Amino acid sequence: MKRFFWIPFCLLLALFGAALLNATVSDAQAENWDSVRSDLSALHESWDAYATYFHIILQHDELNEVESLLARADSFAFEQDEAEFRACVAELQSQLHVLSEMQEISIPNIL
Numbered sequence: 001m002k003r004f005f006w007i008p009f010c011l012l013l014a015l016f017g018a019a020l021l022n023a024t025v026s027d028a029q030a031e032n033w034d035s036v037r038s039d040l041s042a043l044h045e046s047w048d049a050y051a052t053y054f055h056i057i058l059q060h061d062e063l064n065e066v067e068s069l070l071a072r073a074d075s076f077a078f079e080q081d082e083a084e085f086r087a088c089v090a091e092l093q094s095q096l097h098v099l100s101e102m103q104e105i106s107i108p109n110i111l
Contacts, residue, residue, distance in 0.1 A: 036077050036085070044070060058099060066095050 054063055069092040076085035
């Protein structure tokens with residue numbers, strides 16, 4: 001009878017340990033906002049380096065959208081709002097993908 005007690009007890013103890021480990025790892029990753037802000041700064045510098053060229057060859061509405069999303073991402077990183085930051089970065093990634101597709105040499109883009 002005691003043997004059946006130890007199996008679930010050890011299983012629950014292992015699950016509790018895994019939950020504690022997960023919480024510790026999540027907290028460590030959430031505190032990395034300085035790295036996020038420095039990466040965003042590098043992205044801004046890269047974007048600004050080609051801004052003049054982009055304004056010549058791309059539609060201004062699309063460029064304004066990217067610049068707006070970059071500003072929003074900066075704001076969310078400063079506020080350390082992880083959920084909004086992730087959503088904004090996903091939208092920014094999608095917008096950059098659209099810009100890339102617009103410049104591909106393909107039949108739909110030519111016609």
